[in-house]
Amino acid sequence: MGRGKIVIRRIDNSTSRQVTFSKRRNGLLKKAKELSILCDAEVGLVVFSSTGRLYEFSSTKQLMGEELSGLGVRDLQGLENRLEISLRNIRMRKGSLIHQENIELSRSLNVMSQQKLELYNKLQACEQRGATDANESSSTPYSFRIIQNANIPPSLELSQSQQREGECSKTAAPELGRLHLP
Amino acid sequence: MGRGKIVIRRIDNSTSRQVTFSKRRNGLLKKAKELSILCDAEVGLVVFSSTGRLYEFSSTKQLMGEELSGLGVRDLQGLENRLEISLRNIRMRKGSLIHQENIELSRSLNVMSQQKLELYNKLQACEQRGATDANESSSTPYSFRIIQNANIPPSLELSQSQQREGECSKTAAPELGRLHLP
DNA sequence: TTAACTATTTATAATGC
DNA sequence: TGCATTATAAATAGTTA
Numbered sequence: 057m058g059r060g061k062i063v064i065r066r067i068d069n070s071t072s073r074q075v076t077f078s079k080r081r082n083g084l085l086k087k088a089k090e091l092s093i094l095c096d097a098e099v100g101l102v103v104f105s106s107t108g109r110l111y112e113f114s115s116t117k118q119l120m121g122e123e124l125s126g127l128g129v130r131d132l133q134g135l136e137n138r139l140e141i142s143l144r145n146i147r148m149r150k151g152s153l154i155h156q157e158n159i160e161l162s163r164s165l166n167v168m169s170q171q172k173l174e175l176y177n178k179l180q181a182c183e184q185r186g187a188t189d190a191n192e193s194s195s196t197p198y199s200f201r202i203i204q205n206a207n208i209p210p211s212l213e214l215s216q217s218q219q220r221e222g223e224c225s226k227t228a229a230p231e232l233g234r235l236h237l238p
Numbered sequence: 239m240g241r242g243k244i245v246i247r248r249i250d251n252s253t254s255r256q257v258t259f260s261k262r263r264n265g266l267l268k269k270a271k272e273l274s275i276l277c278d279a280e281v282g283l284v285v286f287s288s289t290g291r292l293y294e295f296s297s298t299k300q301l302m303g304e305e306l307s308g309l310g311v312r313d314l315q316g317l318e319n320r321l322e323i324s325l326r327n328i329r330m331r332k333g334s335l336i337h338q339e340n341i342e343l344s345r346s347l348n349v350m351s352q353q354k355l356e357l358y359n360k361l362q363a364c365e366q367r368g369a370t371d372a373n374e375s376s377s378t379p380y381s382f383r384i385i386q387n388a389n390i391p392p393s394l395e396l397s398q399s400q401q402r403e404g405e406c407s408k409t410a411a412p413e414l415g416r417l418h419l420p
Numbered sequence: 421t422t423a424a425c426t427a428t429t430t431a432t433a434a435t436g437c
Numbered sequence: 438t439g440c441a442t443t444a445t446a447a448a449t450a451g452t453t454a
Contacts, residue, residue: 057446058433064272077277090246095259096288104280175357182364239429240450
């Protein structure tokens with residue numbers, strides 16, 4: 057398919073490998089799409105470059121719960137869902153801002169927790185000392201749960217959450233910055 | 239690519255659609271494979287025929303060394319892992335969970351702030367009462383603001399962040415749990 | 421049907437800019 | 438470091454066995 061014939065084996069030259077990747081990737085994506093259209097088939101294609109960049113295609117057909125042989129339907133639905141999300145992830149390029157934000161929020165939370173702990177301990181100690189009314193002040197009524205510390209989902213490397221129109225993920229975050237303690 | 243040119247639209251004739259499906263599917267699979275080999279890329283391809291039959295290709299590579307002779311079966315790992323990530327994203331329904339996570343983290347922070355403030359106030363009050371050492375304990379160096387008084391986040395169920403090998407996302411969280419006050 | 425067979429179109433390797 | 442061009446390989450639409 058080109059000036060010369062080639063054998064199918066890893067291309068050693070990094071540059072031309074990159075070039076070929078780009079060309080063939082596009083070709084593959086195109087053909088995947090054509091297949092899905094021409095033949096009314098569900099096609100999901102995912103390609104990771106060796107540098108980790110993700111490219112994908114997914115046919116997204118709305119099978120309105122019609123007569124598709126039962127067996128396939130569920131799977132198809134599953135595939136669809138998956139591919140759809142992947143698609144979204146693609147749209148958001150790497151290095152999600154939101155992701156970053158998440159990390160920092162997590163850190164803030166940890167810091168806060170620590171501080172709270174210390175305050176709490178101090179309070180305890182203080183109440184201990186001035187063991188005045190053993191009753192009232194110790195009943196700090198808070199009960200809160202943090203199920204799991206938001207640690208960074210590595211997966212995000214491929215997803216950059218899309219702030220859907222209008223929604224701004226930053227509304228809250230900037231303020232949080234102030235929470236960082238000296 | 240054939241006797242005649244065609245437009246890319248669903249082939250009406252069921253028979254020829256089937257035939258075309260078969261041909262192109264094979265071509266696509268072949269190309270997917272070639273791409274993965276030539277360019278050292280991870281490629282995952284899934285095709286469902288309209289009758290629900292599944293065909294797929296997945297590159298097998300990477301992770302360990304690179305002397306993969308032929309198609310190392312085990313190295314499906316890399317791709318699998320990545321796809322799994324996508325899968326996870328899918329499981330968290332539409333809309334970026336991460337974004338959601340962010341929002342909830344923010345709320346948590348606010349709640350924490352609130353609680354910290356109150357703890358701090360109590361501490362102050364306590365120290366006031368047992369005005370023993372007016373010096374040391376009152377200098378709680380934290381400065382924080384309460385942006386918004388939100389209520390406790392339902393459950394902060396974060397995206398099932400996949401702990402990458404070893405890394406345990408729970409390390410910090412358990413500590414937080416201990417902060418739960420009676 | 422299912423499988424070959426071309427005549428063409430399409431993809432792309434090598435090259436050029 | 439990329440885009441555009443071109444000669445050629447490869448895929449395949451329509452056809453025939």
